[in-house]
Amino acid sequence: MWKNAIYLFSSILVVTAVILVSGRYLDGRSEIDQVELNNQFEVEAVQETELEKAQSRNVYTKLMNNKEIKVLIIGNGIAQGGLEADEEKKWYNRLGKKIKEEYGANSTFKIITTPGGTAFGGWIDYIADSEPKEYDLVFLCFGSSDEKELNFNQTVFGTIMEGLIRNIKRAKSNTEIITIIENSIKSEAYIDTLKKISDYYEITYVDTIKAFIDSRMAIDVLTEDGANPSEQGYEIYTDAVFDLIKSNIDNKREPGFEEEKPLLFEESNAFTNGKITTEFLTIRGFYNSVLACDKIFMKSNRSNDSITYEVNNSRVLGVTLLGGPDCGTVDIYLNDKLIQTYDCYAPNEALRHVLISDNIGLGLHKLRIEVANVKNAKSADSNVYIHGIITN
Structure with a gap:
């Protein structure tokens, strides 16, 4: 009998020990599980915060959440909205009003445009x-002036546009870019180049040529001179851009950028960096006298007066001039060889960033810009205004 009692007592001790050990294990396991659960919540919270940050930087999410957006417009006179138009009638201010009415969000616009401007200047x-x-949003509006400046060289045009797009995306990868195919572009090659770049970088574009045709309105109603949009023409611009924005929101578009994506145009990496240099090597006849477009220009109207610059190890070469109704013509010499004659005449005062070469070759070069002995018959004078040279 006492043996049975001892056996029963031993069994109780074993069961008690098992329960105690199991309890401690479970308590320890619970603590571990709780720590792991807390860590999981923290990771999810961080991920959610990062997602919220990403979405807050997306122009479309901002609009849907009534948040203000920052918009940049880079382009020529058409992108500028017309010289004579009242500010409230500018296409982008009309766009801002439509965005406010539809989404309750304000828009702030920065304008980098110039009449007759080119992609190189932009x-x-x-x-x-x-x-x-x-x-948050950038509009690019080029093509019609580039056709004239680049003698219909759509490859150089595409190279510069790609360099500009990649620069914008490097600054903020989910900046939305919308390219505007202007109604005044004549060359199918330029139109195809804009569409090709847009498709390659998954950028949406507004085809105002098609929008004008679809309106069934006469070209003399939609434009002032066959090229520059009238008030009715700009209404079509505004509506087409706004319709694209709405469509992108409906399609839950998320702008992005893969920096490792191969170049579409192999020379476009030359347009990664750039600068304007005002230091000259020699000067003959020019004097420092004019402040225009927030820049200081050297001026002369005497034939053969010149400014010489030294260029070292730059692939890109250009010059910043002033165009206007009293402007003459310049002869441009590279290493004492005449390579370009440029007419600075323009109906209105405007900057002129003139591309001389997109690949001059490394090494030391000498650039001379000289007042030509001829001028446009429309110009009131032969004035040449030089600000500096463009290199990378």
Whole structure:
């Protein structure tokens, strides 16, 4: 009998020990599980915060959440909205009003445009701009002036546009870019180049040529002179851009950028960096006298007066001039060889960033810009205004 009692007592001790050990194990396991659960919550919270940050930087999410957006417009006179138009009638201010009415969000616009402007000018103006480049939406509007400046060389045009797009995306990867195919572009090659670049970088574009045709309105109603949009023409611009924005929101578009993506145009990496240099090597006849477009220009109207610059190890070469109704013509010499004659006449005063070469070759070069002995018959004078040279 006492043996049974001892056996029963031993069994109780064993069971008690098992329960105690199991309890401690479970308590320890619970603590571990709780720590792991807390860590999981922290990771999910961080991921959610990062997602919220990403979404807050997306122009479309901002609009849907009634948040203000920052918009940059880079382009020529058409992008500028017309010289004579009232500010409230500018296409982008009309766009801002439509966005406010539809989404309750304000829009702030920065304008980097010039009448007769080219992609090359837009590129260097963007690079040289000192303001933080934290834009939610960027419009690019080039092509019609480039056709004339680049003698229909759509490859150079595409190269510069790609360099500009990649610069914008490097500054903020989910900046949305919308390219505008202007109604005034004549060359199918330029139109195809804009579409090709847009498709390659998954950028949406507004085809205002198609929008004009679809309106069934006469060209003399939609434009002032067959090229520059009238008030009715700009209404079509505004509606087409707004419709694209709405479509992108409906499609839950998320802008992005893969920096490792191969170049579409192999020379476009030459347009990664750029600068304007005002230091000259020699000067003959020019004097420092004119402040225009927030820049100081050297001026002369005497034939053969010149400014010489030294260029070292730059692939890109250009010059910043002033165009206007009293402007003459310049002869441009590279290493004492005449390579270009440029007519600075323009109906209105405007910057002229002139591309001389997109690949001059490394090494030391001498650039001479000289007042030509001829001028445009429309010009009131032969004045040449030089600010500096563009290199990378």
